[in-house]
Amino acid sequence: MARKPSSRSEFVLFDVLYEDGSQRSNRRVPAEILGGLDGDEPARAVIEEQDRDIAEKSGQPPLRIKTLKRAGKK
Numbered sequence: 524m525a526r527k528p529s530s531r532s533e534f535v536l537f538d539v540l541y542e543d544g545s546q547r548s549n550r551r552v553p554a555e556i557l558g559g560l561d562g563d564e565p566a567r568a569v570i571e572e573q574d575r576d577i578a579e580k581s582g583q584p585p586l587r588i589k590t591l592k593r594a595g596k597k
Contacts, residue, residue, distance in 0.1 A: 536594035537566055541586040549594050567591055 533554040539547045550573065552566040567588060578585035 535563075535566070537563075537570065537591050538594050539570055539588055540590045542589045543586060545586065563591065563593065 534551040535554050535557055536549045537552055539550055541547075550570050552569045556565045556569065557563055570591065571585070571588065574585045574588075
């Protein structure tokens with residue numbers, strides 16, 4: 524029997540290293556914005572937006588991202 528189409532969005536997980544040396548793992552980015560000519564670069568904008576929201580709620584300044592890499596890759 525065929526499966527019903529899912530409205531569930533697919534995500535790609537990223538590990539983020541910040542300039543202060545801290546790291547966050549498994550940050551979720553929608554898969555549909557990745558790929559194409561820009562590769563994984565659109566993930567930076569999404570994660571920076573998430574960081575701004577978190578910083579606003581916590582009252583702390585947002586951290587600057589040093590590097591991004593897909594989770595599970597070495």
